Amino acid sequence: LVRLRSRLARSQNTLGKGLLSLLSRDRLDEDTWEEIEELLLTADVGVTPTQELVERLRTRVKVLGTRSPEELRGLLREELVALIDPELDRTLHVSRHDEETPARPAVLLVVGVNGVGKTTTSGKLARVLVADGHTVVLGAADTFRAAAADQLQTWGERVGARTVRGPEAGDPASVAFDAVKEGIAEGADTVLVDTAGRLHTKTGLMDELGKVKRVVEKHGPVDEVLLVLDATTGQNGLVQAKVFAEVVDITGIVLTKLDGTAKGGIVISVQRQLGVPVKLIGLGEGADDLAPFEPGAFVDALLG
Numbered sequence: 001l002v003r004l005r006s007r008l009a010r011s012q013n014t015l016g017k018g019l020l021s022l023l024s025r026d027r028l029d030e031d032t033w034e035e036i037e038e039l040l041l042t043a044d045v046g047v048t049p050t051q052e053l054v055e056r057l058r059t060r061v062k063v064l065g066t067r068s069p070e071e072l073r074g075l076l077r078e079e080l081v082a083l084i085d086p087e088l089d090r091t092l093h094v095s096r097h098d099e100e101t102p103a104r105p106a107v108l109l110v111v112g113v114n115g116v117g118k119t120t121t122s123g124k125l126a127r128v129l130v131a132d133g134h135t136v137v138l139g140a141a142d143t144f145r146a147a148a149a150d151q152l153q154t155w156g157e158r159v160g161a162r163t164v165r166g167p168e169a170g171d172p173a174s175v176a177f178d179a180v181k182e183g184i185a186e187g188a189d190t191v192l193v194d195t196a197g198r199l200h201t202k203t204g205l206m207d208e209l210g211k212v213k214r215v216v217e218k219h220g221p222v223d224e225v226l227l228v229l230d231a232t233t234g235q236n237g238l239v240q241a242k243v244f245a246e247v248v249d250i251t252g253i254v255l256t257k258l259d260g261t262a263k264g265g266i267v268i269s270v271q272r273q274l275g276v277p278v279k280l281i282g283l284g285e286g287a288d289d290l291a292p293f294e295p296g297a298f299v300d301a302l303l304g
């Protein structure tokens, strides 16, 4: 939690502290409620969730009458956690316990536009999984960006996961297929496929990503499609996310670079917009900077 707090310092300084300070004012008049609304919108909480939160806070603060800082913090914590929906299933399906095909690994596709942190996330996730005793094969299906396969392989060597790669500018779907084949042959329990994220033409992306998924499915169903989004891109990221969601069924969101933004409220809006849970968060460039997303811990870090 200490680490989470320090990594979320930017959001904490503006969003968390800002909310607590506004709510502590002696008089909560219309102007103050507007300021609160403004603050939430600036932090990318999103229009509907912001309105809901302000409504709930107004009602509860009225009932409360006099407010101690502890009471306010508790109330705000409860409402923020509720807004992030703690009931959503955030389990990552990283191995299958499939009686009929025990030799088949779980298959995870990592998707998103270039630069959001797909390769880094794949590496960090492999590290966590290997540390947990999983055997992981990495598939370098981002054949579009020349350095991506090298970068992934370097991660693989660091963390103890084998990397399957193809020829430069080769067919991503064939690399993905080979990676799963390799995973099966090795008896690995998880195959993580890092895909390419060129988004200059939507149809190009549709074709390519759709094909990767279809080809991989020749081995059996895909267990997770993780959409990686850069938290610093705000509403732009949400637009991208919707394009991806049209192409493949996203099962989880990885929100990266939360350490580099004050707009931590994006966690709330992205879940709402896609109806898919945030499962992992990226908190820095280092190997240890990937964490499971837990609404309670996240809100605690935000409120400081």
Ligand code: GDP
Pocket (backbone or CB within 6 Å): 112, 113, 114, 115, 116, 117, 118, 119, 120, 121, 148, 197, 256, 257, 258, 259, 260, 281, 282, 283, 284, 285, 289
């Ligand atoms: P890709 O093109 O989507 O595969 O993106 P990369 O994995 O190459 O990441 C792009 C840049 O973002 C790299 O410099 C990463 O180190 C950086 N990055 C990835 N995740 C995080 C994060 O959670 N926080 C920060 N600060 N940087 C990150």
